[in-house]
Each structure stands twice: as structure tokens, then as C-alpha cells.
Amino acid sequence: MTKSLFQWPVRVYYEDTDCGGVVYHTSYLKFMERARTEWLRMHGFEQDALAVRHGVIFAVRSLQAEYLCPARFNALLQVSVGLLRCGAASLNFDQQVRADPPADGAGGRLLCSARVRIACLDSTLMRPCRIPADLITEIGSGN
Numbered sequence: 001m002t003k004s005l006f007q008w009p010v011r012v013y014y015e016d017t018d019c020g021g022v023v024y025h026t027s028y029l030k031f032m033e034r035a036r037t038e039w040l041r042m043h044g045f046e047q048d049a050l051a052v053r054h055g056v057i058f059a060v061r062s063l064q065a066e067y068l069c070p071a072r073f074n075a076l077l078q079v080s081v082g083l084l085r086c087g088a089a090s091l092n093f094d095q096q097v098r099a100d101p102p103a104d105g106a107g108g109r110l111l112c113s114a115r116v117r118i119a120c121l122d123s124t125l126m127r128p129c130r131i132p133a134d135l136i137t138e139i140g141s142g143n
Helices: 025-042 047-054 133-140
Strands: 005-011 056-067 076-086 090-099 110-122
Touching (some): 005 025, 025 076, 025 090, 025 110
Antiparallel strands (some): 056 110, 090 110
């Protein structure tokens, strides 16, 4: 079960689409990456600072995505980040991309969902390493 759900708004730009105005499948992965970066930032961590201060970077280890409904050029989307599991050297997320909900507050249509496993790597050796303790403390608090 996810701890807390973080939401990040995204607008679909022309560069995210094919000539018919439909979002490329890889664009959803970019939207999810941006949302995870903003999730980290919300917790007080910048990826470049983690690399300098702790010598760690994060990389996608595995990803399973389901594309359910296309988004189109200029659409407003909501990308969610839910932490499923925080291990010693990896983070597992549940992510969804939804059409921006209508004004009545009803949930937006689910467009894409994914399970993403992120590995913490030593930035020099490019080998798995422990997630910094201060990051585990912050995200483990359920914020």
C-alpha cells in the first residue's frame, strides 16, 4: 500500500506528441520522472546535491507500465507518486497519469499506470549502495 500520494501537474506540449497530437508512450515515462524528482524536492532533497553530498544517484532498475487511454496535445494531466516500499538500496513506486479532473472534483480518467523500482547507485562505481540515512528518515516518516 502506498504511504502518501504526491501529485504533480503536467501540460502536454507539442514535443510530447506524434503528428496526430497523441502523446508518445515514452513521454509518460518522462512525466513520471519529473514527478519523482519533484517528490524528492518536496522532501527537501535535490538530486544534484545528493550526488555531491552523499555520492549517490538514482536510476530506474525496472518498470512495468500499462497504457490505458491516450492523452492529447495541450491536455492538463496529474501525475501521482506513491511510495510502496523503501528498501536499503531501492525505492518502489506506484505512479499514475490521469487527465486533469473536472471542476466538480471527480477523479480524472486514468491514462497510464506504472510500477517503478529505483536503485540507489554509488555515483563513482555505478554499483548499488545504501540510500542515505537522512533520506530514509524523511521518506520513512510517511510524509
